[in-house]
Amino acid sequence: MKEVKFAVFTDLHYDHIHDGQRRLKNFIADIQEKDIDFIVNLGDFCKATKNNNSLLDILNSTGRPYYNLIGNHDSDSCDREEVLRFFGMKDSYYSFKYGDIKFIALDTCFIQYDREYVPYCKKNYDSSAGIYPVLPEEELNWLKKELKEECPYFVILSHHSFENEFMKRGVHNRNEVQQLINDINKTEKRVLMCLNGHDHADSIRKIGDTYYFAVNAMSYIWFGPQYEHFTYSEDIHERYPFIKDLVLYEEGLYTIVTILPDGNIKIDGMEGCFQTVSPKELGIEGDWNGRAITARISSLNTDNNK
Secondary structure, rough: OEEEEEEEEEEHHHHHOOOHHHHHHHHHHHHHHHOOEEEEEOOOOOOOOHHHHHHHHHHHHOOEEEEOOOOHHHHHHOOOHHHHHHOOOOOEEEEEEEEEEEEOOOOOOOEEOOOOEOOOOOOOOOOOOOOOOOHHHHHHHHHHHOOOOOOEEEEEEOEEOOOOOOOOEEEEOOOHHHHHHHHHHHOOOOOEEEEOOOOOOEEEEEOOOOOEEEOOOOOOEEEHHHHHHOOHHHHHHHHHHHHHHHHEOOOOOOOOEEEEOOOOOOOOOOEOOOOOOOHHOOOOEEEOOOOOOEEEEOOOHHHHHH
């Protein structure tokens, strides 16, 4: 088995910030110099409109494969089918192999009403009495079948976390997924890690034999109108009305993950800083949405943890 190296980014939120294209182009320029096999986008990339086709052109310019996941904000203004067409995806959840590793990409953007699962789109969770986010039963059964395949290692990708317990940030039936993973790993360490976006925060936590890696956003932390601030030009605030509720990172955060032939994991983290104002300057300290507030992505080398 050879090592597999891939770049991961999430939560660009291109339509909410003024410098999204700069962040994406800098990311592409950086990884062009690295020997990676493919790219993973964990969701909340942009609105699925023709005006944003140029972002796909930037991703295509690498000449490397890339795999997209659907985030909740990707379908804020359109239905699921439009998002799939935009990204050229046949299905919202799927798997692919690279070397001896199977990557399983899940769609966690669903609302549950009793036994019915409704895809999130057009902000339909705002007034719902359903359970959100949730991994539908059909998709969970599909995941069980995927994990039964004879494969040395598995990596699970999702937009929402299967580990974060804070309010509605993590997947509602995450404990069931964790139990499935732990059962798979009882005889052999096969599910190496789960990666998610959505939280706009940095976290690496080991549960059983599996690492749960929340990848920090490429863009910002959202704090809401109670912490509004006007630190950009009048023109920027007019064109991006929600930017007053955000604290942007200066850098477009991303990470490189390497899986070694023996199943060890190496995560190349990234240190960043806040762009115009820090959360502390706004009076925000401690945790937010169950995560530490930080402009960074942690590093990890499991080979050093033996």
